[in-house]
Amino acid sequence: MRYRRVKGATEKIERLREYLVAAPEELRGRWSREAFGNDHPLFLEMGCGKGKFVTELARRHPEYNYIGVEGQERVFLRAAQRAHEAGLKNVLFIGEFLQHPSDCFAKDEVSGLYLNFSDPWPKARHAKRRLTHRRYLEEYRRFLKPEGTVAFKTDNDDLFEFSVEEFREFGARILEISWDLHGSPLKAKEVTTEYEEKFREWGKTIKYLKASLEPEAGSQ
Ligand SMILES: C[S@@+](CC[C@H](N)C(=O)[O-])C[C@H]1O[C@@H](n2cnc3c(N)ncnc32)[C@H](O)[C@@H]1O
Numbered sequence: 001m002r003y004r005r006v007k008g009a010t011e012k013i014e015r016l017r018e019y020l021v022a023a024p025e026e027l028r029g030r031w032s033r034e035a036f037g038n039d040h041p042l043f044l045e046m047g048c049g050k051g052k053f054v055t056e057l058a059r060r061h062p063e064y065n066y067i068g069v070e071g072q073e074r075v076f077l078r079a080a081q082r083a084h085e086a087g088l089k090n091v092l093f094i095g096e097f098l099q100h101p102s103d104c105f106a107k108d109e110v111s112g113l114y115l116n117f118s119d120p121w122p123k124a125r126h127a128k129r130r131l132t133h134r135r136y137l138e139e140y141r142r143f144l145k146p147e148g149t150v151a152f153k154t155d156n157d158d159l160f161e162f163s164v165e166e167f168r169e170f171g172a173r174i175l176e177i178s179w180d181l182h183g184s185p186l187k188a189k190e191v192t193t194e195y196e197e198k199f200r201e202w203g204k205t206i207k208y209l210k211a212s213l214e215p216e217a218g219s220q
Contacts, residue, residue, distance in 0.1 A: 008098070012077050019080040020021045021067075029106035035092055036065045042110035045069065046101065046131055047118050051079025053193040054114070058083070058091035060191070064111075065090050071097030092206035093170045106142035113140055113184040114151040117195035120159040148193075149175065151210045152187060155199040160207040172211040181208040 013020060018112045021027065027035050031042055041064050048068030058066045068091065070076035076095045092183065100119045118131040128135055132152060140150060150172075156158050160179075167174060178184040182200065188208050196206060 009073055009077060010184040012081075016077065016080040018086055019093055020038075020090070020187040021092050021094050022068065024096070024098075024104040027163070029109060031067070031105070031109060032058070032065055036090060037209075040065045041065065042089070042109060043112045043114070044101075044105070044110050047071075047115065048079055050075055050078075051082045051091075051093070051156065052195055052197075053116055053191055054163050055079070055082045055086055055088060055091060056191050058088045059086055061092055065092075067092050067094060069094045069096070069098050069101070100139060102139045102142040103152055107143060108145045110143045110173055111145055111148050113144060113148070113150045115150065116193045117154055118152070118159070120154075120156045120169055122158065125206075128161070130159065130162065132159070134166050134170050135214060137166060139170065146214050147209050147212075148220050149212055151208070153181065153188070153193070153196060153208045155195070155204045155206055157207070160209075164209065167209065167211050170213065171215045172213050173215065174209055174211045176208070178208045179205065181206040184208075 021035065032039050043057065043064055043066050045068050048054045048070045051068055054066050054068040068079055070079060072095060073095060076093050080093050094104070099144065115131050121127065121129045127133055153165060176186055176188070178186055181189050184209065199206065
């Protein structure tokens, strides 16, 4: 794997090898068949942290395949450990900061994408690093199925405002939106993330949107 080793990680990586993808670009276009050995729909979480959300989805939906992408070694090892302890067969982790996820996923390969509590990068000069920047939306559109969606949760008002604007400017169709997800009837509140739990304990409201990156037929 192409990441910096943290102390004591080598043995953990060895033990959790079945959950870690060493060369994700090589599986481009062949994920479900080669990495999972089936033809189930594939879902992706960018910046999955310690994996609470993606492993819970995998547990609830054995009929789908899941990939968590997480760049911090100490953190993705926690996620892989969680999948291992739950004995999950339908989740894998890419241990990298992916700048160009479309290098790893082919056209129409992914059925849905999750962005949960993405780093806000508050300085304007870092806007391009936000995972909801239009440059990332362009990446996601390259591999999402036409009916695929992007679901985004955050506690951060500025990032949410920025993101709504980016999705709109991009020509995305916003299908669901809430400035208080847990006060709403939306199903997206059912499976929570580590950060979501923490922010809720602190009394913060969670903002949420789900969008299709495909323009409505006839609107282009
Ligand atoms: C604020 S944390 C949220 C973690 C988790 N989604 C949650 O809600 O509990 C954001 C995570 O995204 C990871 N991350 C940010 N950009 C990434 C990228 N381009 N590729 C992979 N991981 C990324 C960071 O390392 C960090 O662990």
